[in-house]
Amino acid sequence: MPRGTLEDRAATLALNGGAPVSETPVSVISVALDEADINAAVEVLRSGMLAQGKRVAAFEERFAAMTGARHAIACANGTCALQLAYEPLFEPGDEVLVPAWGYVATASMIVARGGVPVFCEACPVTYNINPADAARRVTNRTTAIAATHLYGNPVDVSAIEGLAVEHGLHVIYDAAQAHLATYNGSGLGAYGDAVTYSFYPTKNMTTGEGGMVTTNDDELAKKIRMLRSHGESQKYVHDIVGYNFRMTDVEGAIGDSQLRRLPGLTERRRDNARSLDAMIAGIDGLHAPAVTEGGVHAYHLYAVRMDQDALTCTRDELCAALKAEGIMTAIHYPRPLTRQPLFASYKTDLPISDRLAETLFCIPIHPNLSEKDVQSIGEALKKVADAYRA
Ligand SMILES: Cc1ncc(COP(=O)(O)O)c(C=O)c1O
Numbered sequence: 001m002p003r004g005t006l007e008d009r010a011a012t013l014a015l016n017g018g019a020p021v022s023e024t025p026v027s028v029i030s031v032a033l034d035e036a037d038i039n040a041a042v043e044v045l046r047s048g049m050l051a052q053g054k055r056v057a058a059f060e061e062r063f064a065a066m067t068g069a070r071h072a073i074a075c076a077n078g079t080c081a082l083q084l085a086y087e088p089l090f091e092p093g094d095e096v097l098v099p100a101w102g103y104v105a106t107a108s109m110i111v112a113r114g115g116v117p118v119f120c121e122a123c124p125v126t127y128n129i130n131p132a133d134a135a136r137r138v139t140n141r142t143t144a145i146a147a148t149h150l151y152g153n154p155v156d157v158s159a160i161e162g163l164a165v166e167h168g169l170h171v172i173y174d175a176a177q178a179h180l181a182t183y184n185g186s187g188l189g190a191y192g193d194a195v196t197y198s199f200y201p202t203k204n205m206t207t208g209e210g211g212m213v214t215t216n217d218d219e220l221a222k223k224i225r226m227l228r229s230h231g232e233s234q235k236y237v238h239d240i241v242g243y244n245f246r247m248t249d250v251e252g253a254i255g256d257s258q259l260r261r262l263p264g265l266t267e268r269r270r271d272n273a274r275s276l277d278a279m280i281a282g283i284d285g286l287h288a289p290a291v292t293e294g295g296v297h298a299y300h301l302y303a304v305r306m307d308q309d310a311l312t313c314t315r316d317e318l319c320a321a322l323k324a325e326g327i328m329t330a331i332h333y334p335r336p337l338t339r340q341p342l343f344a345s346y347k348t349d350l351p352i353s354d355r356l357a358e359t360l361f362c363i364p365i366h367p368n369l370s371e372k373d374v375q376s377i378g379e380a381l382k383k384v385a386d387a388y389r390a
Pocket residue numbers: 077078079080102103105106148174176177197198199200210211
């Protein structure tokens with residue numbers, strides 16, 4: 001393989017193999033509202049009743065039932081959902097265990113609450129928080145764990161709950177990427193003090209912008225509902241300081257409509273993952289994501305790990321070569337949170353998270369992939385890995 005710019009090398013690779021594997025680019029993202037979603041939104045728009053009302057209530061009820069939770073509280077986005085869950089569950093100054101490998105909001109909202117994020121190492125094959133590493137970081141100031149079901153893969157809930165019981169910690173799960181994932185046969189809403197979700201357009205389901213908190217604790221649900229809307233216990237009676245983190249009925253109607261289709265869409269993601277797992281198992285130098293024992297993955301993202309000893313290229317060179325073959329990739333994430341300027345003062349050396357930032361790349365997994373697309377992804381991965389084999 002000649003050296004040169006990324007594009008030169010990628011183009012050469014495509015040329016060496018003749019035509020790119022896929023003539024039409026296979027995209028990582030597919031955002032789709034169907035006619036039913038659009039009609040549901042239009043109906044609310046025509047009604048003129050746009051603010052949070054019965055459509056949000058219907059969405060909450062269906063969401064709670066589908067995630068195995070007693071209560072679901074809809075809100076403006078997944079970041080607000082974290083704020084609503086965090087505020088009642090830990091105090092300013094408390095230490096909160098959080099994965100270094102993940103999305104910024106899980107940790108930054110700890111800081112927004114006045115808490116201290118204590119970054120924990122990732123498991124190298126599931127990419128989720130490593131509960132044994134988290135256990136080593138518990139101090140007498142630790143009061144909570146914020147664990148993310150990253151990419152849709154459930155965390156090791158048994159280990160996290162064990163740690164929480166041992167040290168008397170609250171548990172908040174960030175399931176922004178994990179709608180309809182399950183652990184030990186139950187929806188993720190069955191576990192922890194609270195679980196948060198996002199409905200951003202690229203997620204497994206969307207409301208445009210939107211979020212949800214689920215909980216099985218009646219008192220906590222009541223508090224979160226109050227925090228969502230100016231601390232109001234009844235109309236114009238304000239018991240505590242709260243916010244306006246409400247969801248509109250337009251978003252609620254879209255969410256309720258999307259939710260009806262979500263089981264089918266999630267199964268399509270799982271079918272795609274089964275095919276990709278099988279193809280990647282036959283490619284030296286690439287590893288499929290490992291599913292947590294007891295978990296059923298929701299495959300928001302399918303993150304492949306490259307073995308730096310088995311391939312001669314960097315991850316970015318590999319992705320450029322895949323692009324030349326018509327297969328788009330995405331990097332989630334280019335750096336661990338411990339390398340974000342925002343968290344410079346919480347510096348911790350976490351080599352596994354650093355390594356994930358160099359070796360992971362996400363390939364298309366969405367439900368609108370055709371069988372041919374899935375085959376092309378496998379073929380392109382093999383072609384590129386073979387070309388770069390050490
Ligand atoms: C793991 C995780 N947590 C929280 C969020 C924040 O959600 P939102 O973008 O809806 O505020 C996201 C969204 O990207 C996420 O992926």
